[in-house]
Amino acid sequence: MSPRPAPAATDSRTDIALKQPGLVMRAVSLRHGTAAEIVQALDDVHLTVRPGELAAVVGPSGAGKSSLLAVAGGLACPDHGTVTVAGHDMTVASRRVRTGLRRRHIGFVFQSGNLLPALTAIDQLRLAQRIAPRAERTHRDAYEMLTEVGLADKADRRPDQLSGGERQRVGIARALVTEPSVLLVDEPTAALDRARSHDIVRLLAREATRRSVAVVMVTHDHDVLQYCDTVYEMIDGKLTIGG
Numbered sequence: 260m261s262p263r264p265a266p267a268a269t270d271s272r273t274d275i276a277l278k279q280p281g282l283v284m285r286a287v288s289l290r291h292g293t294a295a296e297i298v299q300a301l302d303d304v305h306l307t308v309r310p311g312e313l314a315a316v317v318g319p320s321g322a323g324k325s326s327l328l329a330v331a332g333g334l335a336c337p338d339h340g341t342v343t344v345a346g347h348d349m350t351v352a353s354r355r356v357r358t359g360l361r362r363r364h365i366g367f368v369f370q371s372g373n374l375l376p377a378l379t380a381i382d383q384l385r386l387a388q389r390i391a392p393r394a395e396r397t398h399r400d401a402y403e404m405l406t407e408v409g410l411a412d413k414a415d416r417r418p419d420q421l422s423g424g425e426r427q428r429v430g431i432a433r434a435l436v437t438e439p440s441v442l443l444v445d446e447p448t449a450a451l452d453r454a455r456s457h458d459i460v461r462l463l464a465r466e467a468t469r470r471s472v473a474v475v476m477v478t479h480d481h482d483v484l485q486y487c488d489t490v491y492e493m494i495d496g497k498l499t500i501g502g
């Protein structure tokens with residue numbers, strides 16, 4: 260066994276976070292804008308999401324929900340606080356290292372699926388597999404993943420040949436095929452009818468458990484909160500439990 264360097268004197272809460280799988284955010288603050296007009300997008304946010312947990316974040320437009328996902332996923336660096344994903348500190352790392360951690364450990368799902376128009380469903384997944392810095396053999400087979408989300412028979416269709424709910428399923432399959440530790444989902448049901456919305460969030464809850472992924476889902480849809488393990492509310496950059 261190679262000797263480990265002695266741990267540096269750090270905040271004990273950070274030490275604990277570095278041992279935890281899933282997502283841990285501690286005292287995270289983020290400001291947008293210039294001195295003339297500063298927006299406190301995140302204000303002392305604490306959030307822990309364990310593997311297998313589906314956490315929902317509700318709140319009005321402009322409350323900071325997308326900022327929360329951007330910081331959790333290493334797309335933005337907070338002004339203060341720490342973010343760890345699968346025990347990796349996303350805040351002290353260089354941008355290059357952060358990008359590597361993001362590709363290795365984070366999956367994103369966006370409102371409209373954000374699929375590439377020219378690619379078939381299966382190729383959306385294959386492209387994601389090529390980008391993620393992980394040994395090919397550890398990737399779940401793309402067809403198996405599409406089967407899991409109920410789309411085995413539509414693997415060769417392009418996004419314009421799929422319904423809104425099917426596109427969202429491809430988006431979820433693409434995010435999961437690289438086996439992320441944390442899945443960040445921004446308003447996945449915004450473009451879907453009620454039945455499809457329930458299907459999508461049930462799928463997220465099932466995959467969270469099945470794959471031991473820590474899932475954070477931002478939503479306006481109070482109807483689907485019944486499938487979530489924890490519900491948080493965000494108002495003016497402050498995150499509270501309940502909602």
Ligand SMILES: Nc1ncnc2c1ncn2[C@@H]1O[C@H](COP(=O)(O)OP(=O)(O)O)[C@@H](O)[C@H]1O
Binds near residue numbers: 321322
């Ligand atoms: N890049 C940016 N520059 C300046 N202000 C921003 C930027 N991104 C978001 N904001 C502001 O930060 C606040 C939170 O935004 P956001 O996280 O997108 O909220 P939500 O997703 O809850 O609607 C809003 O007031 C928004 O206008």
Ligand SMILES: [Mg+2]
Binds near residue numbers: 324325
């Ligand atoms: Mg948003």
